[in-house]
Amino acid sequence: MRIEYAKQDFHGGRVLPAQRDHLKPTLIDWVEHHGWPDALHLSLGQYFKDPATVTVGVGDRVLGHQALTVVDNDHQIPIHAPTSGVINARRHIGGHDCLVLKPDGAHTLHPPVNDAAQASDWQQWPTELLIDRLRDRGLCGLGGARFPSAAKLRGPWPPPHTLILNGVECEPGTACDHALLREQALEVLHGGLILAKACGAKQLWLAIDDSEPALAQHLAEISEDADWLREAASLSIEPRLMVLPARYPAGSERQLIQQLTGQQVPLRGLPQDLGLVTHNVGTAAAAQALITTGQPLTHRMVTLNAESSVRASHDSAWRRYRMPFGLPIQTVLDTLGLSGVNVRIGGPLSGQTVTDLATPIHAGCHVLYLSPQRAEPEAMPCIQCSACVEVCPAQLMPQWLHRFLNQAGASQQPFDEDSARQLDACIACGLCDTVCPSQIPLTAQFRGGQQQLAAQRQAERQAALAKQRFEARQARLAREVAAREAKRQARQARLQSAATAQDEIAAALARAQAKSAPNSDSQ
Amino acid sequence: MSTVQISLIAGLALAAVGVLIGAALTGLARRWQANDDPVSERINQCLPQTQCAQCGYPGCRPYAEAIARGEADINQCPPGGAATIQALADLLGRQPIPLNVRHGQPTPPQVAVIDEPRCIGCTLCIQACPVDAIVGAQGQMHTVIESECTGCELCLAPCPVDCIDLVALNRAHSHAH
Numbered sequence: 001m002r003i004e005y006a007k008q009d010f011h012g013g014r015v016l017p018a019q020r021d022h023l024k025p026t027l028i029d030w031v032e033h034h035g036w037p038d039a040l041h042l043s044l045g046q047y048f049k050d051p052a053t054v055t056v057g058v059g060d061r062v063l064g065h066q067a068l069t070v071v072d073n074d075h076q077i078p079i080h081a082p083t084s085g086v087i088n089a090r091r092h093i094g095g096h097d098c099l100v101l102k103p104d105g106a107h108t109l110h111p112p113v114n115d116a117a118q119a120s121d122w123q124q125w126p127t128e129l130l131i132d133r134l135r136d137r138g139l140c141g142l143g144g145a146r147f148p149s150a151a152k153l154r155g156p157w158p159p160p161h162t163l164i165l166n167g168v169e170c171e172p173g174t175a176c177d178h179a180l181l182r183e184q185a186l187e188v189l190h191g192g193l194i195l196a197k198a199c200g201a202k203q204l205w206l207a208i209d210d211s212e213p214a215l216a217q218h219l220a221e222i223s224e225d226a227d228w229l230r231e232a233a234s235l236s237i238e239p240r241l242m243v244l245p246a247r248y249p250a251g252s253e254r255q256l257i258q259q260l261t262g263q264q265v266p267l268r269g270l271p272q273d274l275g276l277v278t279h280n281v282g283t284a285a286a287a288q289a290l291i292t293t294g295q296p297l298t299h300r301m302v303t304l305n306a307e308s309s310v311r312a313s314h315d316s317a318w319r320r321y322r323m324p325f326g327l328p329i330q331t332v333l334d335t336l337g338l339s340g341v342n343v344r345i346g347g348p349l350s351g352q353t354v355t356d357l358a359t360p361i362h363a364g365c366h367v368l369y370l371s372p373q374r375a376e377p378e379a380m381p382c383i384q385c386s387a388c389v390e391v392c393p394a395q396l397m398p399q400w401l402h403r404f405l406n407q408a409g410a411s412q413q414p415f416d417e418d419s420a421r422q423l424d425a426c427i428a429c430g431l432c433d434t435v436c437p438s439q440i441p442l443t444a445q446f447r448g449g450q451q452q453l454a455a456q457r458q459a460e461r462q463a464a465l466a467k468q469r470f471e472a473r474q475a476r477l478a479r480e481v482a483a484r485e486a487k488r489q490a491r492q493a494r495l496q497s498a499a500t501a502q503d504e505i506a507a508a509l510a511r512a513q514a515k516s517a518p519n520s521d522s523q
Numbered sequence: 524m525s526t527v528q529i530s531l532i533a534g535l536a537l538a539a540v541g542v543l544i545g546a547a548l549t550g551l552a553r554r555w556q557a558n559d560d561p562v563s564e565r566i567n568q569c570l571p572q573t574q575c576a577q578c579g580y581p582g583c584r585p586y587a588e589a590i591a592r593g594e595a596d597i598n599q600c601p602p603g604g605a606a607t608i609q610a611l612a613d614l615l616g617r618q619p620i621p622l623n624v625r626h627g628q629p630t631p632p633q634v635a636v637i638d639e640p641r642c643i644g645c646t647l648c649i650q651a652c653p654v655d656a657i658v659g660a661q662g663q664m665h666t667v668i669e670s671e672c673t674g675c676e677l678c679l680a681p682c683p684v685d686c687i688d689l690v691a692l693n694r695a696h697s698h699a700h
Contacts, residue, residue, distance in 0.1 A: 411609065412605055412606045412609060413609065414606065414610070459571070462572075462673075463570075463571055463572035464572070465671060466572040466573065466574060466654050466671070466673045467567070467572040467583070467584075469654040469655055469656070469671060470572065470574045470582055470583070470584070470653050470654050471584070472655070473653065473654065473655050474582070474584075
């Protein structure tokens with residue numbers, strides 16, 4: 001692949017110094033070095049509101065790679081046991097609905113469920129089968145959002161023309177994407193072909209940022225691999241390598257698409273509306289592994305990173321680990337001898353602080369970012385300096401939204417179209433917090449607003465449904481009353497005239513006799 | 524031309540223009556009719572559609588019609604609480620007033636659950652449900668369709684065996700222990 005440079009740009013954003021030079025280069029397999037933890041907290045909490053159906057009960061013995069949940073649509077993600085053991089409990093841990101698995105140490109594996117033997121000729125599989133296999137083995141977005149991949153690969157839209165593999169390191173503290181491209185570029189490229197075939201795209205773009213100058217050259221060389229080129233040609237997929245400037249949040253889906261194509265994904269729309277679909281490079285590598293080994297997704301690469309003040313001690317802890325899903329963050333901290341720190345899942349900007357350290361590693365944990373525990377700075381009033389407007393990559397007016405949410409919170413007023421639109425467009429990148437001279441926690445407020453907006457919409461849908469059902473019932477009751485009334489009037493009318501009244505009486509007598517006759521016979 | 528003629532022509536021309544514009548506007552108004560829901564419908568839109576009848580009317584629409592007629596006040600809806608009162612006050616250009624607690628206290632979202640082994644299949648709750656959210660038949664076990672229940676409590680009173688409970692709504696987490 002030839003190196004191409006993205007020519008378009010997005011509004012706002014900030015160039016932030018990368019925090020990855022201190023990371024040790026080697027990847028450590030957590031289980032090999034530290035063994036299985038006492039308990040794995042396997043998160044069932046899915047991206048969407050309906051979770052997969054749990055198929056195991058408390059007390060059940062399970063094998064490694066055994067499916068613990070089954071899915072019936074593309075928006076659900078099944079989970080699998082990373083190792084063999086006993087299901088001890090099911091409870092809520094740090095906002096996740098979790099199955100607690102106690103590993104037995106034997107690590108007995110369930111055999112691969114299906115067709116691993118023919119995995120080498122996946123190119124011949126029907127698309128539907130390919131997507132079903134990826135879904136049933138638990139593939140989801142490994143870039144942080146955990147979005148169910150199957151729901152991106154097929155859906156009610158024409159097949160996208162271009163699949164974008166997102167290898168842009170989103171935040172200053174993240175390192176998984178570039179490391180993966182350095183170490184397993186061919187797996188990523190093969191996985192890209194699998195995903196492109198699954199969604200029907202004929203263009204495969206690999207997008208990276210320029211924070212690591214040697215990486216683009218390395219990828220350009222690796223992609224000359226003859227096998228891979230032949231495979232791409234046989235599927236008539238045309239690959240491209242795109243490099244864009246490292247400016248946060250260049251790796252965010254909407255901003256990435258804007259830089260690569262100059263087009264904006266519509267508000268409340270999807271990249272598929274533009275004929276595009278994006279997947280993280282980690283997702284592509286995982287897709288390749290799931291298809292060729294037939295094993296489910298039970299591990300992921302996690303970067304452990306920290307602010308410089310925490311970094312001073314524990315010099316060798318800062319690196320990437322291959323961790324099993326369900327590993328409690330507390331176990332990670334205890335094993336490495338870290339304590340009294342604030343942990344974020346996600347980077348220093350868009351990550352969210354973990355309140356319960358029993359929270360497990362899940363598919364969305366691409367980085368654990370540690371910082372010293374410190375009190376939140378006291379927020380001062382907004383001075384309308386509009387620094388937030390200048391950096392906002394979604395071209396919003398955070399200061400306006402801040403004022404609106406303050407007022408709405410005080411007066412319980414529902415969200416109007418303007419505020420709802422701004423909240424829908426906010427990608428919670430956290431940049432406005434970094435520039436606010438009054439140190440207002442804007443992103444946290446907007447996240448809260450987004451939750452309230454979702455609750456308001458849910459209530460509105462519920463009310464509309466109840467209204468419709470109430471009115472339908474009223475109409476039905478009115479119909480029944482009218483029918484009874486019509487029947488009564490008809491009988492009344494027949495009794496009015498003497499002739500028909502006699503007929504009615506005769507008919508009633510006949511009915512009474514017919515009824516009593518069989519009874520008298522039997523007696 | 525005399526001044527009289529000029530002013531006559533000008534007057535006629537103005538009148539003609541006026542008639543033309545008037546006709547055009549009438550036509551346009553017919554073509555794009557303003558969204559003129561009756562007031563009662565717009566009031567009904569502000570109500571939570573719980574259909575609980577705590578306001579003293581048999582459902583949200585009858586209450587909305589009573590407000591529109593001026594019979595009922597805007598503070599008789601406990602499920603809607605302060606937010607509904609605020610919305611009604613904004614719509615009708617009145618001052619928001621506190622909830623009239625004679626009609627009940629606001630409750631958090633809830634749904635009815637039938638303790639199925641105890642249900643005798645009498646259908647009384649089915650007849651009471653304002654949104655047809657209970658299914659069952661004479662002599663058969665009944666059950667509540669959770670996604671359609673508004674938590675109005677109207678099924679509680681008719682149940683002869685007291686097998687219906689209201690539980691706090693938590694649609695996100697349902698546990699199967």
